[in-house]
Amino acid sequence: MRAHVPSYEVETPSGLADALTRLSEHGAALRPLAGGTDLMVLLEAGHLPPGRFLNIWGLRELRGVTVSDDAVTLGALTTYADVLAHPVLAAELPMLGLAARETGAAAIQNRGTVGGNIVNASPAADTPPALLAYGAEVELASVRGTRRVPYAAFHRGYKQMDRAPDELLTAVHLPRHAAPGWVHCYRKVGTRKAQSISKVCFAGAARLQGDLIAEVRIGLGSVAPVPLRCPATEAVLTGRRLSDATLAHAARAAILTEATPIDDIRSTREYRAEVTGNLLEQFLRVLAGGA
Amino acid sequence: MGERTEVRFEVNGREVAVKTWPMGRLLDVLRTEVGLTGTKEGCGEGECGACSVLVDGVLVNACLVPVVQVAGCSVQTVEGLAEDAAVEPLRQAFVRANGAQCGICTPGMLMATVALLREEARPSDARIREALGGNLCRCTGYVRIVQAVREAAAEMAGARADAEVEG
Amino acid sequence: MAAGLEEAPVGRAERPPVGGPSIGANVPRKEGRGKVTGAARYVDDVVMDGMLYGATVRSPVARGRIVGVHYDPAFDWSEVVVVTAADVPARNLVTLILEDQPVLADGVVNHPEEAVVLLAHPDRWYVEEARRHVRLEIEPLPAVLDIDAALAAETVIWGDDNVLKRIDLAKGDVDAAFAAAAGRDDVVVVEGVYETGAQEQLYIEPQGMIAVATPGQGVTVWGSLQCPYYVHKALVPMFGLPEEQVRVVQMTTGGGFGGKEEYPSMIAGHAALLSWKAGGRPVKLIYDRAEDMVATTKRHPSRTRHRTLVTRDGELLAMDIDFVLDGGAYATLSAVVLSRGTIHAAGPYRVPHVRVTSRAVATNLPPHGAFRGFGAPQSIFAVERHLDKVAKALGMTPEALRRRNLLSEGDTTATGQTVTERIDLPRMMRMAMDEARWDERKRAYAEHNAVPGQTVLKGLGLATFFHGSGFTGSGESYLASVVHAEATAEGRVVVLAASTEIGQGTNTIFSQVASDALGLPYEWVDVAQPDTAAVPDSGPTVASRTTMVVGKLVERAALGLRDKLQAEGLLGREYTPEQFAEACAAWHASRGRLLAASEYKAPPGVVWDDATYRGSAYGSYGWACYVAAVAVDTVTWETRVEDFVAVQDIGTVIHPVLAAGQVEGGVAQGIGWALSEEVVWNDGRMANGRMTNYIMPTAMDLPDLRVFFQPVPYEHGPAGAKGVGELPMDGPAPAIVNAIEDALGVAVDAIPVTPERLMRAVKQAEAARG
DSSP: OOOOGGGEEEEOOSSHHHHHHHHHHHGGGEEEESSOTTHHHHHHHTOSOOEEEEEOTTOGGGOOEEEOSSEEEEETTOBHHHHHHOHHHHHHOHHHHHHHHTSSOHHHHTTOBHHHHHHTOOTTOSHHHHHHHTTOEEEEEETTEEEEEEGGGTEEETTEESOOTTOEEEEEEEEOOOSTTEEEEEEEEESSSSSOOEEEEEEEEEEEETTEEEEEEEEEESSSSSOEEOHHHHHHHTTOBTTOTTHHHHHHHHHHHHOOOOOOSSOOHHHHHHHHHHHHHHHHHHHTTOO | OOOOEEEEEEETTEEEEEEEOTTOBHHHIIIIISOOTTSOOSOSSSSSOTTEEEETTEEEEGGGOBGGGGTTOEEEOHHHHHTOGGGHHHHHHHHHHTOOSSOSSHHHHHHHHHHHHHHOSSOOHHHHHHHTTTSOOSSSTTHHHHHHHHHHHHHHHHHHHHHHHHO | OOTTOEEOOOSOOOOOOTTSOOTTSOOOOTTHHHHHHTOOOBGGGOOOTTOEEEEEEEOSSSSEEEEEEEEOTTSOOTTOEEEOGGGOSSOOOOOSSSSOOOSSOOSEEOSTTOEEEEEEESSHHHHHHHHTTEEEEEEEOOOOOSHHHHHHTSSOOSTTTSEEEEEEEEESOHHHHHHHHTTOSSEEEEEEEEEEOOEEOOOSSOOEEEEEEETTTEEEEEESOSOHHHHHHHHHHHHTOOGGGEEEEEOBOOOOTTTTTSHHHHHHHHHHHHHHHTTTOOEEEEOOHHHHHHHSOEEOOEEEEEEEEEETTSOEEEEEEEEEEEEESSOTTHHHHHHHHHHTTTOSBOOSEEEEEEEEEEOSSSOOOOOTTTTHHHHHHHHHHHHHHHHHHHTOOHHHHHHHHBOBTTOBOTTOOBOOSOOBHHHHHHHHHHHTTHHHHHHHHHHHHHSTTOOEEEEEEEEEEEEEOSSSTTHHHHHOOEEEEEEOTTSOEEEEOSOOOSSSOHHHHHHHHHHHHHTOOGGGEEEOOOBTTTSOOOOOSOTTOIIIIIHHHHHHHHHHHHHHHHHTTSSOSSOOHHHHHHHHHHHHHHHOOEEEEEEOOOOTTOOEETTTTEEOSOSOEEEEEEEEEEEEETTTTEEEEEEEEEEEEOBSOSSHHHHHHHHHHHHHHHHHHHHTOOOOEETTEETTOSTTTSOOOOTTTOOOEEEEEOOOOOTTSGGGBOOOSSHHHHSHHHHHHHHHHHHHSOOOOEEOOOHHHHHHHHHHHHHHHO
């Protein structure tokens, strides 16, 4: 059942400062609207509460990728298409491109934004597992100033975020992964190959020294109320050797304590748990140089 | 209640000014206020691609774009495409290869194809399937659509090469 | 390519020489240009002066008593048109086969999404809002939500026993055959149970109608539909009008697949009721996608039990089949869907003793209805899976068992129909296998799957099957379809028929048939827009009948024009198109319009007894063998179809590219039905009624589908053509599931084989093996 379109107001700020001022004045009564790929779907379904929206799509200063010696910064309005087109991301942070490429299809990738994907706070979003595996930080701005939050701490519960009503998510910062030895493994298990919502999503990045796992981070989607970083599993893996025959079993046991999947119309708890374990084992096979 | 607001933009090279609800979908504005019904609605949620149009040359789902966001932009629809002789081989290929059966997905397929071919003149079949991944067709199984795009790409690339030689 | 196969050409359109044959040539689709320029007019593209927008208020529960309808007093209703059952001018009924379905619920609701109240308003957003301000007060009643509950009949919701229709088909004596085999050690009995789920047609254009209706002027509707005269038949008694005061016009229709066979009558009724109440203002009623998915019909879910008696060397002796369809809350078309499913249930095999016990049962789900294949895909899925199970039990290959038992000329089908077509099904099967490189792949897959730690397992499967063309049994005789052809003074020919173009190519095929019959250029023929005020009733656009049955009528009507001109001495026995045009001009000058008509006559020898289900079920059949190659990823239990070969006999192929398009589209729908298209029910409501969550294949999910024809002309079809539309829906699911078993060694007997279902089946098989 469609929404009553006249019940929605939209205001367009002149720039970031103006946007932040408006947010400071109206707080939660003013909802940011970027590429519309989530909010407009809710509108069609009649599930978007009527009210006022802040059209930030035109804020050019929030769009684009900047690269420094040790970090890559994505403006919040950087689209998936922008991500796909960027050579440094492809070389050092390839899971972002893989995630972008599997989000919707071309028309969605042209409008969907990295920031929107985060603040929509869907546990099934495609980029968050990769952001978690890359140790991202998010930047929030308000008239009170800016602050950075480790992305792993940003989602606090289903659709709950560490974002004040007057704050706008403006950027995502990622440490560069240029050092030798990094192996990346991203796999979205969706309902189909395009235009798909994930049933389980796995992103793992590890730095190997020979067959020793020197450093590892794992992010999961669709298996918890939030995009999930997996510290317990990472702890089991860190400092261990891939040749260790007991490793896969121990890691699988650990990740199944961290993932808390449920049944829904897209999949089952049972399937999600099993496949989470399988993807972790596949990650270890990839690290060991297999498939 | 919000208020109707005036939004000015360009459609197929012509200036339009509409007074409409700001959250109104570009799709509805094109079909009703502008009166161009070639852009179709299949799902209203960015899933089927029947409403694909180009905004400033970029492929979007018109059902997911609030009209305020195209203020000052240039929108191209299938009707605009129909005025573009360079795209004629694509239309002919869709008819010839039976890429259009019931026809409801066809305007969107054409727009997505044009976006693809502007990026990549001679895409592989895999690339064509990926680029059309957001355009659902229930009639064809996609076989003849992929064929139509492949044939049109060859013809259009050939025409461009000829033009360069002559030029 | 195997010898004798005609691959569907991928080449260019061939322009037939003027006066030359267009049958067999890939002439340009008649209405193709409008579809690639955005000019084609679909119902939602039409705006009329003073038009209102309609909306439907639906039951949220599966079954209950309507205690009250409450209109929010704080909402301004002054400009809203409101219609309930009390406003129906004559009979509150959607006339189809049985008269059990109201156009608006009156007192009770029998399924979720049943229409209770209709609203209309000049502003499309306001009417949406109005819909949210109507509250239905419904006292729930116990509901029947699946086949088991319906058969148990602890709650009776329809008739005495929830059975909408029962059919008993018997050939030979199954009980005697099983009794005679007791104790024999050269025979085996193999049993199996097979289930299929509901499937949404998912045409990309949602359903919709525009109506103008007044007591004085009658009712006119314009809409997206397959069967203009079905809608006509429903509106006449609903409004109590004479037939000539009801007019139904088909707009360009964005796909149907059966989904726009019977449901448009409901929407046409709703739009017309609103217009009637609104004093004749036009009312547009277009469903949004979510409404279309949850409220309209779907493919019937099914359960089939097989018990088969077979010799150890593979001769099928007896098949005992129990076939049940879930019909949903009203009878709609379930009786005929059941009939087609029943007739196809034993497959294209020579079996002396067959019993099919079939029932369509009522549940409190939205009524299931027509969908490409019409019951046959369900029963063919079962028999083709079961054949693989029988083969496994015997230690035979699936192809060897089939080769031993496939029908050939002179054999009799389950209804006792003698096969008179010159078919060679074992050869067709071999061709399909060769085209798929079956033997080579078998060896390669065995090696591939044996690699230690292999996570992607591959397999091959096939299905051999048939599909009757046209209405079942005496259906075509009852329909008595009529086609008119008219010639203009310029010598152009217009085909007048109610058969609709819904993407499959009706306009093009009719033009080819008519132009070839008359020796005119294809470009000289036009097909009239189906409009009950202007075209005769050529029957519904269903049942793979349009080319074969109606096409033949087009041919005869066209020839009638020639005969009239020749009878008057205006045209010689041999003539050029120009002479034809001159003759038409002469006719028009002295005699006025030139029209010819044709009416269906059953081919000789087609005799059917509806009481015993014996005789010629169909005038002809399409025959096919499909092969699927699959890869199953055991990390995620996702199945990918890597190659698909479809070989079929559809008689003479009138337009190879259009025919291939029918096969490719049907196979794509079959792949979706087999692997991903699952309707999730929650207390009888579709819980995943959005394109995001109901998973039809995208371009990335399908391989190139490879289509081949092995034509055996049918003497009573136009130029030898048979039906093609439904056949390709029957084979993909069993071929794919057979391939999955080949890959994993695990039998899966219910579709869709989602990754979740496959994983569970494998775990259960592992547990059973210990």
